[in-house]
Amino acid sequence: MLGVWTTTQIRTAEDRLLARTPDGALMRKAAFGLATAVLDLLRERTGGTAGRRVTLLVGAGNNGGDALWAGVFLRRRSVAVTAVLLNPDRAHAAGLAALRRAGGRVSETLDDPDLVVDGIVGLQAHGPLRPAAAALVEQVEVPIVAVDLPSGVDPDTGAVDGPAVRAAVTVTFGARKPVHVLNTTHCGEVRLVDIGLGPELPDPDLIVLEPDDVGYAWRVPGPRDDKYTQGVTGIAAGSANYPGAAVLSSGAAVLATSGMVRYAGYAADVVRGRWPELVATGNVEDAGRVQAWVVGPGLGTGQAGRSILAAVLHEAVPTCVDADGITLLAANPALWDARDPDAPVVLTPHDREFARIAEPLGIKLGADRVAAARELAKRLDSVVLLKGNATVVAAPDGRTLVNPATSSWLATAGSGDVLTGLVGALLATGLDPWLAAGCAAWAHVRAGELAATADASATADEETGVPTPASRILEAIPGAIRAARSAVAAY
Numbered sequence: 001m002l003g004v005w006t007t008t009q010i011r012t013a014e015d016r017l018l019a020r021t022p023d024g025a026l027m028r029k030a031a032f033g034l035a036t037a038v039l040d041l042l043r044e045r046t047g048g049t050a051g052r053r054v055t056l057l058v059g060a061g062n063n064g065g066d067a068l069w070a071g072v073f074l075r076r077r078s079v080a081v082t083a084v085l086l087n088p089d090r091a092h093a094a095g096l097a098a099l100r101r102a103g104g105r106v107s108e109t110l111d112d113p114d115l116v117v118d119g120i121v122g123l124q125a126h127g128p129l130r131p132a133a134a135a136l137v138e139q140v141e142v143p144i145v146a147v148d149l150p151s152g153v154d155p156d157t158g159a160v161d162g163p164a165v166r167a168a169v170t171v172t173f174g175a176r177k178p179v180h181v182l183n184t185t186h187c188g189e190v191r192l193v194d195i196g197l198g199p200e201l202p203d204p205d206l207i208v209l210e211p212d213d214v215g216y217a218w219r220v221p222g223p224r225d226d227k228y229t230q231g232v233t234g235i236a237a238g239s240a241n242y243p244g245a246a247v248l249s250s251g252a253a254v255l256a257t258s259g260m261v262r263y264a265g266y267a268a269d270v271v272r273g274r275w276p277e278l279v280a281t282g283n284v285e286d287a288g289r290v291q292a293w294v295v296g297p298g299l300g301t302g303q304a305g306r307s308i309l310a311a312v313l314h315e316a317v318p319t320c321v322d323a324d325g326i327t328l329l330a331a332n333p334a335l336w337d338a339r340d341p342d343a344p345v346v347l348t349p350h351d352r353e354f355a356r357i358a359e360p361l362g363i364k365l366g367a368d369r370v371a372a373a374r375e376l377a378k379r380l381d382s383v384v385l386l387k388g389n390a391t392v393v394a395a396p397d398g399r400t401l402v403n404p405a406t407s408s409w410l411a412t413a414g415s416g417d418v419l420t421g422l423v424g425a426l427l428a429t430g431l432d433p434w435l436a437a438g439c440a441a442w443a444h445v446r447a448g449e450l451a452a453t454a455d456a457s458a459t460a461d462e463e464t465g466v467p468t469p470a471s472r473i474l475e476a477i478p479g480a481i482r483a484a485r486s487a488v489a490a491y
């Protein structure tokens, strides 16, 4: 499990650490780690380091100071270093003097570098890049190493509102900040340099699940288990017009766990034809006992869908409500009010569904997606899984995890139906609903990655992957589970 801390938490921890550390020591530790990453990238991109050219973009604060001190270390490895000072009067004085002594140059232009270091702004960043910085960044045609975070991106929300640095590598210090998991597109590869902050940090504000966390949580059958004891999943999805959603959600549940899956709805024949191991009936009341329901994908938003949703909520077991189920809930608050408050609910909205259900409660989905998901989770006393490039999963008690995307291939029709089936299957195993949603989101991303690359060792970025329809994501679920389970085995 990886921890993520807000900038306020980090500043407080840094102040405590600074108070018991000699002047400048932390910055030099940070800068040394930064220089190491720059050298690695230079080697990777140019085959060497000596004589290569690095330009530092230096802002007014300590972020620029880190860049200048890294320049000093780079000079010791015979790298030609140029510093462009965005605010010459306020550049970090000691760092600038040391760089000059080490033979670094100050220039007003980029000077045709092999690599650029973005030390424009760090923890104190507010709003988009200012015009002078934006103009410089726009001219850069080589890889950028961001100091602490890519300038122009909000450190706490990852939001971008105007020009911003898109880094190949981001080198951060002491602890991961929200930007590093909420906006992987602008951060690139994130490297964490230890500056001894650990003992000063409180509990993290957000967490990111790692493969072994998912592997531990994923229930597998033991010698005494049968098909019922592992949790039976019920799927109420699809309609006469949209049987596909039912096939995808049911399939994800069938592949996710070894327990039984039941289907209830208008697509029973189609679903049974595709998944013979599943037990299908026409309606929820006849489905038999399940430990968790999935309701919503492809249900339609008319009277028929409304009745199915009401029937599922009446069962009072852990339930994942998705897609049309969310739209129906938003339009029929009475259904929500009538549910058993002790039966956990996981809502899995995309942005528009989120707005439908949250806006009547006065909750707006703005730049701070974590805050919005938390607020809705609290207000509805439910787990909220807010889909997006980074998926946010908030529990009513405030626990929040982020599942960063590794590519955008999952943005495809039917992809959400697969995710819902995974959530439902994990709920049925009795897993804590917040963790169930988080593990499902992790497996979904991993399956998308496997499907897009067809290579278990690769991560799928836009350069190497191929479009991956939802049926392919579905087929890759066993590979994703295997990846999580083998991470446990390797431990």
Ligand SMILES: NC(=O)C1=CN([C@@H]2O[C@H](COP(=O)(O)OP(=O)(O)OC[C@H]3O[C@@H](n4cnc5c(N)ncnc54)[C@H](O)[C@@H]3O)[C@@H](O)[C@H]2O)[C@@H](O)CC1
Residues within 6 Å of the ligand: 014, 015, 018, 026, 027, 028, 030, 059, 060, 061, 062, 063, 064, 066, 120, 121, 122, 123, 124, 125, 126, 127, 128, 129, 130, 133, 147, 148, 152, 173, 195
């Ligand atoms: N405090 C510490 O213990 C450590 C701090 N470190 C570095 O210090 C950084 C924080 O330094 P500071 O607190 O000096 O603040 P920053 O360097 O983040 O900000 C400096 C200045 O940038 C300006 N600025 C704000 N938004 C801007 C924008 N959108 N475009 C252009 N300029 C903008 C502000 O006027 C601000 O004064 C961290 O990000 C990290 O890089 C590291 O050296 C590690 C240790």
Ligand SMILES: [K+]
Residues within 6 Å of the ligand: 063, 118, 119, 120, 121, 122, 146, 147, 148, 149, 150, 151
């Ligand atoms: K920066």
